[in-house]
Each structure stands twice: as C-alpha cells, then as structure tokens.
Amino acid sequence: MKPLRQHPSDLVKSDYVFVNIDHRQRGVGGTDSWRSTPLFDYQILWGDYQYSFRIRPITK
Incomplete structure (x- = not known):
C-alpha cells in the first residue's frame, strides 16, 4: 500500500x-492576508x- 501524501513536500521517488x-x-x-483581495498591481484580470x-x- 502506498503511503498517504498529506503535504506537497511529501515527495514520492520517481x-x-x-x-x-x-x-x-x-x-x-x-x-491583511484575510479578506481583502490582492492589490491591483498583483491581480490577474479576466481575459484570454x-x-x-x-x-x-x-x-x-
């Protein structure tokens, strides 16, 4: 049985x-790291x- 990965750092050798x-x-x-969105300069606006x-x- 494979071990359960719980964190991205739990790498499996490949x-x-x-x-x-x-x-x-x-x-x-x-x-404030909680409710506000990223500042405008760091937002990705909708588009193709x-x-x-x-x-x-x-x-x-």
Missing part, C-alpha cells in the same frame, strides 16, 4: 522529472491569455 510552468500567478491575499515556451537540451 524515475521522471516533472516541470510545472505557470503563465501567471495571482497573489494569495491582500494587505496565451503563452508559449520551448525546452531544449543544453549542449556544449
């Missing part, structure tokens, strides 16, 4: 490498967003 690439990330809270990336091996 033969693969996973890369997560975020386009944008919204702040987690406002100036697109981005791309390229992963290439590093060679000599």
Whole structure:
C-alpha cells in the first residue's frame, strides 16, 4: 500500500522529472492576508491569455 501524501513536500521517488510552468500567478491575499483581495498591481484580470515556451537540451 502506498503511503498517504498529506503535504506537497511529501515527495514520492520517481524515475521522471516533472516541470510545472505557470503563465501567471495571482497573489494569495491582500494587505491583511484575510479578506481583502490582492492589490491591483498583483491581480490577474479576466481575459484570454496565451503563452508559449520551448525546452531544449543544453549542449556544449
């Protein structure tokens, strides 16, 4: 039976490498960390967003 993962830091050994690439990330809270939204400069406004990336091996 696999152990139960309760925290993101409870990593399970794998033969693969996973890369997560975020386009944008919204702040987690406002100036009081409870009820207010993030400050305007840190908000992601509604809209259609697109981005791309390229992963290439590093060679000599």
